[in-house]
Amino acid sequence: MGEVSNLPRVGIVVGSDSDLPPVREAARTLAQLGIEHEVVLASAHRTPDRAVAYARDAAGRGVGVIIAAAGLAAHLPGVLAAHTTLPVIGLPLAVGALGGRDALYSMVQMPPGVPVATVGIGAARNAALLAARILAVGDPEVRRRLDEYVAAMRAAVEREAERLAGVGLEAYLAEREAAGK
Numbered sequence: 001m002g003e004v005s006n007l008p009r010v011g012i013v014v015g016s017d018s019d020l021p022p023v024r025e026a027a028r029t030l031a032q033l034g035i036e037h038e039v040v041l042a043s044a045h046r047t048p049d050r051a052v053a054y055a056r057d058a059a060g061r062g063v064g065v066i067i068a069a070a071g072l073a074a075h076l077p078g079v080l081a082a083h084t085t086l087p088v089i090g091l092p093l094a095v096g097a098l099g100g101r102d103a104l105y106s107m108v109q110m111p112p113g114v115p116v117a118t119v120g121i122g123a124a125r126n127a128a129l130l131a132a133r134i135l136a137v138g139d140p141e142v143r144r145r146l147d148e149y150v151a152a153m154r155a156a157v158e159r160e161a162e163r164l165a166g167v168g169l170e171a172y173l174a175e176r177e178a179a180g181k
């Protein structure tokens with residue numbers, strides 16, 4: 001798959017470098033779809049000026065969607081959304097004593113007027129796929145790649161369903177375990 005564009009079209013913003021491992025799957029999914037992206041460290045609390053500057057400049061730099069990942073009292077997506085009209089996808093991370101519920105609620109309960117589209121706790125792949133779906137509205141090449149992605153996913157499940165029907169539960173589970181799943 002070649003690249004759709006050389007400029008980053010999705011900005012993945014994390015609140016801490018400790019958030020980088022869980023967002024890796026978002027970056028990999030975007031790469032799989034050939035969508036240029038950048039990963040940026042900017043905290044709403046520790047480096048608020050940096051976070052605001054990123055949000056203000058993003059559209060002018062060609063970014064079309066922002067994914068904002070954070071844990072705990074996760075104000076990052078809301079702060080970014082307050083400083084841009086780009087779509088912002090909140091990715092709550094399972095950090096700390098509340099296992100990500102705090103981050104989820106911080107992101108999903110935005111005041112009217114400043115929306116954040118929030119995915120599930122740790123759902124990095126869905127965040128990337130949602131960003132791709134948003135870009136696909138105005139980009140047939142991204143739409144084509146998403147259609148291919150969905151077709152491949154469907155084919156994989158069809159193969160699993162046939163195998164399960166063929167060998168039965170116990171053998172299927174043994175194979176699955178042997179494959180390290």
Ligand code: RP5
Binds near residue numbers: 016019045070093
């Ligand atoms: C949040 O606090 C970050 O998004 C991170 O998930 C959490 C913990 O940050 P560190 O203490 O690991 O830097 O702001």
